[in-house]
Amino acid sequence: MRRTDSPTSSSDPTPASVAPADLRRVAVTIAEAAAEHVRSRRPEVFGVMGAELRADDGQSVRAKSTPTDPVTVVDTEAEQLIRARLSELRPHDAILGEEGGGAHGVAGIRWVVDPIDGTVNFLYGIPAYSVSVAAQIDGVSVAGAVVDVAARVTYSAAAGDGARFVDSSSPDGVVEGALSCNPITDASSTLLATGFGYDAERRRAQGRLIGELLPHVRDIRRVGSAALDLCMVASGRVDAHFEHGLNPWDWAAGALIAIEAGARVHVPGPDVRGASGEVVVAMAPGIADDLDAVMRSVGVYTPIP
Secondary structure, rough: OOOOOOOOOOOOOOOOHHHHHHHHHHHHHHHHHHHHHHHHHHHHHOOOOOOOOOOOOOOOEEEOOOOOEEEEHHHHHHHHHHHHHHHHHHOOOOOOOEEEEEOOOOEEEEEEEEEOOOOHHHOOOOOOOOOEEEEEOEEEEEEEEEEEOOOEEEEEEOOOOOOEEOOOOOOOEEEEEEEOOOOOOOOOOOEEEEOOOHHHHHHHHHHHHHHHHHHHOOEEEEEOHHHHHHHHHHOOOOEEEEEOOOOOOHHHHHHHHHHHOOOOEOOOOOOOOOOOOOOEEEEEHHHHHHHHHHHHOOOOOOOOO
């Protein structure tokens, strides 16, 4: 099925006048443009196989929150591209980005963007990193798109309008369809995705939680991109996801996509930037009650400072 969506521009900043479906089209258009930039730039900056080939010039990669938390020149370029396109299509809206910062207030329309979620994977050439673009109104996500850059799959959603995917990787043409969580009902069969922070003490606490959860689920997956994890819950490629200390740009689009695909989702309150250690959780509906009880019993919902 071929796509017919086109971006929507507006000079009216009033949230009540904007349909979530229109914001979704903007999110998809901009996320896909940024993903194409990321896709084309990786071999130019890092070569074909891994970061060790071209990352020693002192300019391609730098440390961010800790020495193990990198940001690349491509992250910066992609966010600049996203900001430029938003200034054209939605000039009155606020923007909060991982690399460029921005609007931390939650009133009105705010775009929350992550130019590359999964930068370590991107750095090493592991094909699991994404571009995430979400529109929030008064701190609540109402539209969003996540592009799996390497797989060439776009996930998107608008509040009340469901979640969908578009797969551009097939040689037979573009394929698209609705997203829906797995119809799993046995929590002990849960394939559970998670991730770890960059602070050593937080990692120790996260590791202890994994040890407590493993006896209660089928297995654990650590993909390396929270945005993709949430989309995997939406598509049924995993059954649940949890992670502490995420920032809004990590979950703003993916959480909405999971919700619109039927998942039960818990996110921090508006404008929580990860410092509280609060947890993001998404679960397929058929296991949500039982898995939630297990998570509460081992302390998953307790913030990790």
